[in-house]
Amino acid sequence: AFDTLMIGGGPAGAAAAVYAARKGIRTGVAAERFGGQVLDTLAIENLISVPQTEGPRLAAALEEHVKEYDVDIMNLQRAVELVPGEAGGEHEVRFESGARLKSRTLVLATGARWREMKVPGEAEYRNKGVAYCPHCDGPLFKGKRVAVIGGGNSGVEAAIDLAGIVGEVTLIEFMDELRADEVLQRKLASLPNVEIIKGARTTEVNGDGNRVTGLSYEERASGELRELALEGVFVQIGLVPNTEWLKDSPIELSSRGEIVVDERGMTSVPGIFAAGDVTTVPYKQIVIAMGEGSKAALGAFDHLIRH
């Protein structure tokens, strides 16, 4: 059994593992895919003190850093159930493989995934014009034309953010009205380089084989197909936390399915902590996930020395 077991091996889980192992406690990491979303990222330019790196390189560095310590890394293990310990007892995590692991404390760091449009060209041009994170990739489109797909809060925030960096922004919303807060909509409408197209269903991301060159959409009222010439497409139709496996557990989730944590990263169940994109902590970024993972591990250690 472990003192601390991380579920998830992205930036949050890796940081938690390093912090826990440095306390000399029995530490494990079980992850479906060590590296997490970082593996799907190309250029990373906002990990402070590392001006430029690439996803696979950072994922390898995360693993290398964890392996400096006595940490049990169990890769390709998908957690399917959490059984909290009774009255301060060990918590158990069950995996798809049939394996079961016990630990006195847990750090849940299973991350999140961007909801995709699932239209032709989207996967093909991912990182070649198709992007999901304006904080990460906005500066790559300086002076260019981009579309933002989605008129909820995240889409409208992304369009406002991007309008200050790129040349032109076209916001595309499926419904006939934007769903973002009124104050954001007013701000958006005041910007000179933003166009809003409502009632439009994106049908395809177009490209020349190397990069995005445009976007096709159907005007839903008329059924007519139209095309926009542009260099970037930011998909903002939702970030889904990987908490399906916790649905039957007593861990409190927000209405969006994110794990609710306190200021030390503890969940509603004592001894079970959470960190990174899977939690309610806003602004889903690598450097934030690392900080939150470190904090959750320290929280877990603090819990151990008191129980």
Ligand code: FAD
């Ligand atoms: P994740 O990285 O999502 O890791 C989750 C871990 O949990 C993985 O190991 C996963 O396999 C595992 N897991 C999931 N479900 C289970 C389960 N049931 N059982 C066991 N393990 C499970 N951020 C930046 O700061 N800068 C950038 O430039 C940047 N670019 C990005 C580009 C792309 C294309 C994407 C998708 C994201 C980008 N991000 C960027 C966001 C950043 O990757 C995330 O904020 C960060 O990875 C979150 O870390 P995490 O550890 O919380 O979760």
